[in-house]
Amino acid sequence: MRKTLYRSRNRVIFGICQGLADHFDLSVVWIRLGLVAISLFSGIFPFPIFYVIAAFIIKEEPLHEQKEEPKDFYEEDYFETNVSARTLSLRRLKNRFDSIESRIRRMENYVTNKSYDWERRFNSGQ
Known part of the structure; x- marks a missing residue:
C-alpha cells in the first residue's frame, strides 16, 4: 500500500x-x-x-x-469480476461454502457426541 x-x-x-x-x-x-x-x-x-x-x-x-468498510466475500469475488472470471469466482464461492459446511459438520459431530452429553450432564449436576 x-x-x-x-x-x-x-x-x-x-x-x-x-x-x-x-x-x-x-x-x-x-x-x-x-x-x-x-x-x-x-x-x-x-x-x-x-x-x-x-x-x-x-x-x-x-x-x-477513512477506512473502507469491508465487503462480504461474495460481493468481492462475484460482483466485481469480469464475465470471463465468473467461473473462477463461482469456484471460490463453492470452496468457501464447502469449508463453512465442513465446520458446521464438525460442530454437529462434537455436540451430538455421547461424551459431550455426559460432560454436559456432569457439569450441570444432573
Whole structure:
C-alpha cells in the first residue's frame, strides 16, 4: 500500500518536511538538513518560494484515516469480476461454502457426541 503525500499536522512551519519524512519513511532531521543544504547550494532566495508553493499545493493530513468498510466475500469475488472470471469466482464461492459446511459438520459431530452429553450432564449436576 502506497502512502499519500500530505502536509503533517505535527509541524514546525507548514508541515512540508514532516510530510515528506512520513511519505518516504525517513527521519524529519534528514529531510530538513537536505533542504537546508539544497537552499545553500542553490541560493537562499528560491527555497522559500518553492516551500510556500508546496504548502499551497500539498493537501493537509486528514484528521482520521477513512477506512473502507469491508465487503462480504461474495460481493468481492462475484460482483466485481469480469464475465470471463465468473467461473473462477463461482469456484471460490463453492470452496468457501464447502469449508463453512465442513465446520458446521464438525460442530454437529462434537455436540451430538455421547461424551459431550455426559460432560454436559456432569457439569450441570444432573
